[in-house]
Amino acid sequence: MSPQISKTTYNKSDFKKEISHAAALQEIDVTQLKKTLETEELFVNTVEWKHVNYSAYLKSTNEILKSKVEEKNRIKRLQNNQQRINFAEEGMRIHKHQSGEICAFCGNAISEETFQELESYFSADEVAVLKNRIVEGKKKVSQLSSLIISMKWTQAAFYPEYQETAGNILDDLVAHKKIILSFCDALEDALESKEKNLFSELDELDIEVPEDFDFSSYNSLVKNNKEYGASLATKKREAQEKLRYNMIYKLLGQFKYDVKCVQMNDVRKTFKNVKEEFDKKVGQQADLEADIQNLNDQIDALKPKAEVQAIKNINKRLQGVVPWQLTGLMEHPYEK
Numbered sequence: 001m002s003p004q005i006s007k008t009t010y011n012k013s014d015f016k017k018e019i020s021h022a023a024a025l026q027e028i029d030v031t032q033l034k035k036t037l038e039t040e041e042l043f044v045n046t047v048e049w050k051h052v053n054y055s056a057y058l059k060s061t062n063e064i065l066k067s068k069v070e071e072k073n074r075i076k077r078l079q080n081n082q083q084r085i086n087f088a089e090e091g092m093r094i095h096k097h098q099s100g101e102i103c104a105f106c107g108n109a110i111s112e113e114t115f116q117e118l119e120s121y122f123s124a125d126e127v128a129v130l131k132n133r134i135v136e137g138k139k140k141v142s143q144l145s146s147l148i149i150s151m152k153w154t155q156a157a158f159y160p161e162y163q164e165t166a167g168n169i170l171d172d173l174v175a176h177k178k179i180i181l182s183f184c185d186a187l188e189d190a191l192e193s194k195e196k197n198l199f200s201e202l203d204e205l206d207i208e209v210p211e212d213f214d215f216s217s218y219n220s221l222v223k224n225n226k227e228y229g230a231s232l233a234t235k236k237r238e239a240q241e242k243l244r245y246n247m248i249y250k251l252l253g254q255f256k257y258d259v260k261c262v263q264m265n266d267v268r269k270t271f272k273n274v275k276e277e278f279d280k281k282v283g284q285q286a287d288l289e290a291d292i293q294n295l296n297d298q299i300d301a302l303k304p305k306a307e308v309q310a311i312k313n314i315n316k317r318l319q320g321v322v323p324w325q326l327t328g329l330m331e332h333p334y335e336k
Contacts, residue, residue: 003034003037003038003240003243004037004240005037005240005243005244005247006240006244015248018244018245018248019248019252019257021241021245021248022245022248022249022252023242023245023246023249024246024249024250025242025243025246029242030243030246032160032161033239033242033243034239034243035160036159036160036161036235036236036239037236037239037240037243039159039160039232041229041232042157042158042159042225042229043157043229044154044157044158044222044225044226045222046215046218046219046222046223047151047213047215047218047219049212049213049215051212052144052212054180054183054209054210054212055209057140057141057144057184057187058183058187058205058207058209060137061137061141061187061190061191061205062204062205064130064133064134064137064191064194065190065194065201065202065203065204065205066201066202066204067130067133067201068130068197068198068199068200068201069126069127069130069198069199127198130198131195131198134191134194134195137187137191138188138191138192141184141187141188141191142188144184145181145184145185145188148177148180148181148184149181151177153170153173153174153218154170155167155170157225158221158225159225159228159229159232161228162221162224162225162228165221166221166225169217169218169221170218173213173215173218176210176211176213177213179210180210180213183207183208183209183210186205186207187205190202190205311326311327314326
């Protein structure tokens with residue numbers, strides 16, 4: 001039988017001893033106990049989580065969104081228009097910074113003076129500072145997102161007894177993980193948008209700040225799981241016993257053990273009554289045999305006396321008639 005629920009030498013004597021322990025189990029309990037027997041030792045660690053101040057992330061992001069670069073070297077043709085500025089910056093990125101480079105948009109040669117003018121415009125201290133702030137902000141948000149994404153929990157790391165509880169806790173953690181990642185995505189999207197709008201203020205993000213992770217329930221369950229693992233051998237033995245007692249209960253039911261016990265008790269009572277009557281008759285027989293034996297003994301005791309008297313009576317009658325007499329136990333007078 002799989003899983004094994006008894007010793008390999010289990011026999012009818014063991015079965016008989018355990019009949020009194022027979023107990024029915026619900027199917028869900030049977031399934032869980034079988035999982036316990038099939039379970040190998042599992043390992044899962046608590047989560048060490050450093051508190052995250054999400055409000056600070058939102059505050060820093062909004063400060064960047066409200067910041068803007070004041071043009072010191074104004075380029076009239078850009079008209080302080082963010083789309084034109086973005087277009088010019090993209091052009092700086094895709095073209096070689098050398099005199100005579102052909103513009104991919106208009107087809108005209110780009111002068112060295114134009115490159116110098118734009119380089120000076122986009123490399124201004126204020127521009128560089130804001131860009132660095134955005135890059136640093138995106139980096140921190142990305143690191144937070146990566147840390148949260150890297151957190152993996154698995155229900156399978158818990159023993160059968162804790163599977164359901166673990167599933168509920170992990171569902172809550174995964175749901176909260178999505179909330180925090182959505183918050184991070186909103187910050188990153190806003191910062192990326194700001195990269196394209198260095199010279200104008202953007203509206204602040206008006207989003208709900210998520211609560212931090214609460215791993216107290218999870219860590220408590222991990223502790224219970226570890227303690228269970230430490231006593232797994234005992235748990236398996238208990239599971240074997242319960243499953244065996246459940247199987248005994250089923251077998252007794254199939255055999256109609258209760259009915260058979262009633263029938264057996266009735267037969268035993270009948271046998272007892274018959275035996276008592278039989279023993280009584282045997283006793284009476286013994287008494288009769290004793291009486292017979294006593295009478296036989298009395299008869300045997302009387303035999304010699306009767307015989308002697310009979311010989312005397314015969315000899316008396318033969319006296320004077322024959323020359324011999326009877327002696328002993330009717331011996332023939334000529335047998336000598």
